[in-house]
Amino acid sequence: MAMTYAVRLESVGKVYGSGRTAVHALNDVTMALPRGSFTAVMGPSGSGKSTFLHCASGLDRSTSGRVWLGETELSRLKEEELTVLRRERVGFVFQAYNLLDALTAEQNVSLPFRLADRPVPIERVRAALKAVGLADQYDRHPAQLSGGQRQRIAIARALIHEPDAVFADEPTGALDSRTGRQILELLRRLVDDLGQTVLMVTHDPVAASYADKVVFLADGRLAGELRAPSPERVADRMTRLGEW
Template structure:
């Protein structure tokens, strides 16, 4: 499959016009000269608002680099990345940090919570760092939505792993971001808890029109998405809509010979 534009559309056709994020012929190389490694090789894709996209591929396929370039955590060697209508190229580190705080949410395998802060304080943190005013009603709505309304005063050590990941999702939602990026968000959880977290992410898309892009190695996790992007050798090898775990697992076994 070539790397021409793949547009991932929201199923109900609603939401703001234009993609939540867009990569245009993005190349990312590490190293120089004959030792340079091309992690992304001309990736072009648009991901529409209100969609859930899983990104999969074998080790070394470029999944993490895709996420880092799309989220403004790393700068492409070539091509362009956009969050909404905002081009990331040319931004200095201060402006990129401000953009990530206000318009991007992150949920990682490690929950990355601050142990000394309560649930409420961890969730509020992105707004405080950005110097934004807290809307108490929005905070309470988010805590209720993720099932933590009665846990706002608890600290991370008093919560289960699944509850800590719910705090991380609430923290990602608090700024009303353009996109939430998940990097193996269920990788440290047991199967039952992972299903609860995936259902919560799915609900964020279906009930509030949130956009989620999740890197995962798990076909079951990918089956919660609207669309799966398969990467191989730094390129988009295939796109699967309405995925099932079995179809995703089967496609993964053939990615090595995609070309």
């Protein structure tokens, strides 16, 4: 059976500014993420990790090259179409959770439907909360929950539309090591059990070891990859990239 891809980038470049002050954040990046895969992106500070995630997910437009989500080429979309695509076909998980304190867990998870002015499928929302281990916390507000529980709500919200891919930017950065490990195990299960596609930016070799593959960036360019990564092999590669 032919391999299908959730995300593809072809010769993608991103430049901020112009002339002498231009900053080339990404240079000629080509990559494809198979459906049902878990990919980590690592690199020294300023290597272009977040820019890569933003361009791959449609949060930002690349300056050159092409990006596909499934069979949809993002550069061909108008801004309004891109907004709908991000809301309905992309899941986002950030370090800061990005939850609304005035809403319950259930209301935060259902927010994409509310923003689209569509009926909220409560059973689907409850199922998403159950999938992240929070079935009994649906009526709690973020302030009543731990950091790990808040991140689980954010993951449930990211999954609610069964997206083409989930993009996670330092999802364990604000958590202690034990809680962070639980979140990483959850992301791993989403891939193994639900066939979800996850792309995670991280600076942590332990976090990266949960992925199928680690892709390294340096100075906005691809600088190799590591399959079946261990924390030690990831740390060694990062050392050679000049991170530590």
